[in-house]
Amino acid sequence: MSDTTMNPAVPEPAQAPADLPPVPAPQLPAPAGARTGFAVRATASVAVAALLGVGIGLGVLKAEDDGPAVSAAPAAPSASPTASAGPSFGAKQNGSHFGSMKDLLLPVPAGYHLGPDSGQFGNDTELTEEQRKAWVEDEVRGLPVKLQDGVRKAWQESALKGGGVRSLVSDDSSLQATVWLLQYHQTAVKAHDAWVAALGSDSGLYRVGPQIPGHPEAHCFLPHAAPGAEIDELECSAAVGDLRVVLGVQGIAPLPKDRIVPLLAQQLDRLAVPGASA
Template identity: 45%
Template structure:
């Protein structure tokens, strides 16, 4: 898959891909940054490694960690299927239902390109304004599973199947002054697994000394934001935010010239979450 490329060269330092990798080459986050809490058992260590491969390949979202929580904990709790959704109004093409499920295109559910921004570089295999569903999603998942060691592949297949992944979409933004790039990713799957995954990110950021405390998101207590530690003289800064909204795991990754305008980019995340609000998304 292709990582995000930098915007056009400018006099200032170029902005790298929003998911600046850790030493293991995976994105920042519970499945991607080294130095997390060591698993208690060898088998769980191996399974965490498998989940990290799945998560990294699955367009950077943390679905792998949800697989761990659903299937590979010492006392796994069954994940109930999401309740049946009521019929959607034919007059509304996209939005959220009162039971937490969203309907319509993920591209419609994503925040439109705001003033002062333009579509940015491609995000992995999805592009800069696209979603994967149906055959394309199945193909991506099969390619992901091909990277899992054969001895764990059946477990990974069952885990992914249990999440009932419906789609993954991404939209990237680049500031018109080329100072900042933003990636918004929506992953639609089992509500309980989304909630568990979002909770795991919150704990990871809180307990990990590799992160600085991130800003809050106005009106959205469920959102978690964090910034990796910087060294003196660093010219680039990063921010990562996550939130679970019903059946959607919402991810925002930011890379920009330091000092990063946190208020500006976090407000983009607020606007995205407002758009997905339950019981009804707003245009």
Template identity: 30%
Template sequence: MNDRTKRLVTTLLSAALVVGSVTGGAVYTGYVVNGADRAVKTEVWRKPAKDQYKSDTTPELFRGLGGEGLRQKLLPAPDGWVLGPDEGEFGNDTVLGKREAVALLKDESKGMDTRERREYREYVDDMGVQGVALRTYADSEDFDQVVGIQIIQVEDQKSIREVVRLRRALFDALGVLRDGPKIKGHPQARCFQAPENSKSELDGMMCDAHDGEFMITLTANGPKPLDLKASADLLRRQLNHLRSPGEFV
């Protein structure tokens, strides 16, 4: 990867953070659990932002809305989990279509000089972004562990691999993130646990994986001790579901 591509991909990673903490930025700052809406315990589903994939084909709304296309790729909340708090304006169970996803990423070029802005927007176009799906989950026992899963779909599979590779290289270069658990059956997935901080009551983890035209990112946040095994298993289920969306695993 040349310097120009590295610069553009780095900007793209920063732009992805706009979509919400589920994109991976939370591994640094942690999801603001103390400010998370605990009302999810009694209001397990909130109406998400309008999208063209929305459907009422899932009768158990606490597991997530049903639908087709990219929405079908999202894992329904399995036993032990319910839909989590909203991710800002995006809700807790949302799909952004091609136009919305591309516009969101391109909007991050504000502040760049004219040449960089043009190159960055061309790079986004070359990726062929098709959409973004996100869903948040909360453990149904005490609701203090929040997990977010985001799926980005693109036409250019090479660009997905490059983004994942560079993000991991950046995390490794920090030298402070701890290795997270392995994901059974998915050696291409990798997890990073937030730096150890004895003064903080919170902990966090970010995992990512790529499969064909999809990039999958999971973040888990909550008070110590964080149940890393439960979050890793949720990612395993998501990756299995991605390949066989008709099967609830």
């Protein structure tokens, strides 16, 4: 994977005939639905194993004590009796996150603007309860019918408590990124992420993507691309307490690692659990 900045224009042949039109720049495809992980894009058997793996033993898990709310950076002392007593979003010491998903999501960084909708969920959304149910159905849809009830039950038992999505496009239109935050039981988050990491690194279905300095919990993979393909894609997954973070990227090949890595690193830094060691 190249570290060079991508050029959104495809160069014309050195001596193109004068009567031929110029070669157009490749267009980034629109997001294909709301899929949020390689675990649900791979072969049906592997996808089912990953999703059912999340549900193993969830029926006997007990609710965790949320503990006191503590942000990664302590709040400044109150300037007046009416000032807020604490941060509006952040992480507690036990790994549970609080606050709006739109606040927990990485704000639109410099050099980017909001991108296209991620399926039916929009481009800058905190999912409602109904949308979370729809998200589960999207994950189940397409699997063999005889397995759908088991996968659906696994997601129901993992109690998707929150979800958010933000879509970004670089100002030069060469890179499109979609960030998903999915909040459910910490044990299930960790198990699901482990399945995705194993699928990406051990199955041979994907190319290994870049590492994220300071965040060994993050795993990035790329599907195998046809030789000479103009568009490439990458997906990263990470478990941070009770949040699973999924970053999907599409762009003109070769994807620029030096632009993608900071996006995920900044998102993970925003969600950091107080006292956690990298």
